[in-house]
Amino acid sequence: MAPSKTPAVELEVEGRTVRVTSPDRLVFPQRGLTKLDVVQYFVTVGAGILGALQERPTTLERWPKGVFEGARLSTRTDSTGDAFFQKRVPQGAPDYVETCTIAFPSGRTADEVCPTELAVVAWAANMGTLTFHPWPVLRADVDAPDQLRIDLDPQPGTDYADAARVAPELRAILEEHGLQGFPKTSGGRGLHVFVPIQAHWTFTQARRATIAVGRELERRLPDHVTTKWWKEERGSKIFVDYNQMARDRTIASAYSIRANPRATVSAPLRWDEVPDVHPDDFDVLSMPARFAEVGDLFAPLGPDRSGLPDDGYSIRPLLDLADKDERDHGLGDLPYPPEYPKMPGEPKRVQPSRDRDRPAAAADADVPAAD
Structure with a gap:
């Protein structure tokens, strides 16, 4: 029975x-x-x-x-x-x-x-x-992101501690350009930083701003950060996943549970906590007590923008940085994910080791594929 x-x-x-x-x-x-x-x-x-x-x-x-x-x-x-x-x-x-x-x-x-x-x-x-x-939009206007989401994604050979070491420089870049970021654990090995922005930018502009941040971070920490889209080129670095700001790409929300045996959660952090915590510190059992103690550290990212002086930050300084990259360094757009239609100004969407038009010496220099 x-x-x-x-x-x-x-x-x-x-x-x-x-x-x-x-x-x-x-x-x-x-x-x-x-x-x-x-x-x-x-x-x-x-x-x-x-x-x-x-x-x-x-x-x-x-x-x-x-x-x-x-x-x-x-x-x-x-x-x-x-x-x-x-x-x-x-x-x-x-x-x-x-x-x-x-x-x-x-x-x-x-x-x-x-x-x-x-x-x-x-x-x-x-x-x-x-x-x-x-999505990084409100339903009042689903074409206008109101959050910039920066994903510090550890590659094989790196972990949360490596992302945490990159975080202070990311914070500095944002503040130098008049923006405030809010960090959280991904719930896995990575670190996310969200920025509340004015909701009159397009996805293309928000993604371009994220690329500019990633490239500046890469310049300052070349041994630790990469914006290379192809895994075979990234090496053991922290990848700034700029395509998380492409339309239809999303990031696990704060307080979401991750599907791992420990039942960890994506936990909002104070900046001074970033280097001292570990993702395993925050799970379904421990987060309620932390929430009761510190409250919602991501409240400024909510629809009412609690605690912000206005409706969010302008990404114009980051777009100016992107313009400077293109003008002074010839750095234009980067590849979109494979399921996207070809985008205006996008470079060739071909894995470097399979690019028949690429010079042999450059192909030989590729890092072996991580996956």
Whole structure:
């Protein structure tokens, strides 16, 4: 006889009743964390996670079977994984789940979940969502980014400590150009720095500004930082992933849970904490106490721009830096991701070791592919 199924649990979430089905299902077996634990975590850090998602079109990273050994995420080229990205609002969503229409580089559109209240987060968590991937736009204007997102991505041979050593120079570059950045752990090995910007720039301009920051960082720390798109050219450095500012590219939100055995979370930091912490310091069990102690360090990035003197920072100084790079150093655009249409001014999108037009000496100098 099959064991009886555990009854659903109903949670009151800011005036809404959210039903948690199979509440005792293990999501993180190594930590003993259940689906109910996951939903309650998001409710506990509710002001933070909602501030990160509110009014933003959001892709849901769903792990309905939990994070078990060997579990993997479906990709564009392999849809047979145990988890997947949900870019369109699921059928049967409650009527309080609002949506926003966004356009992909292919020209297709989708109605994505656009959280407006905490119950939406709890509902998504009940469906197995661990990581929320919000666009850097508000639904009032989905073509105008209001956040610059700088991803310090450790390459093989480097880790969080290497990203942390780069962070002070990144902070200095931003401040020299009149911007304030807000750091957070990625929840994995990397470090993210978000900048609240005025919402009248295009994705192309925001990406160009990010490239300018990356190149300046690369100039100052040439042995530690790279903006090379092709993995075979990066070496053991911190990659400034400028394409995270391309349309349809998203970064895990603050307070999102990452799908690893420890159930780490993406944790907002103070700048002086960056060199002293480790990503494993912040997980589903430890973050609620930290949140209660320090509050939402990412509040200035929310829709109401709490604590900012105006509506965000101008990226004009960074665009001027990009103009100077092009004028003085001949540095133009960099490659887009492979699924994007060819963009105006973009260089040849060919892996260097496969570029038949590249001089042999340059090809011989390539670093072996990391992957």
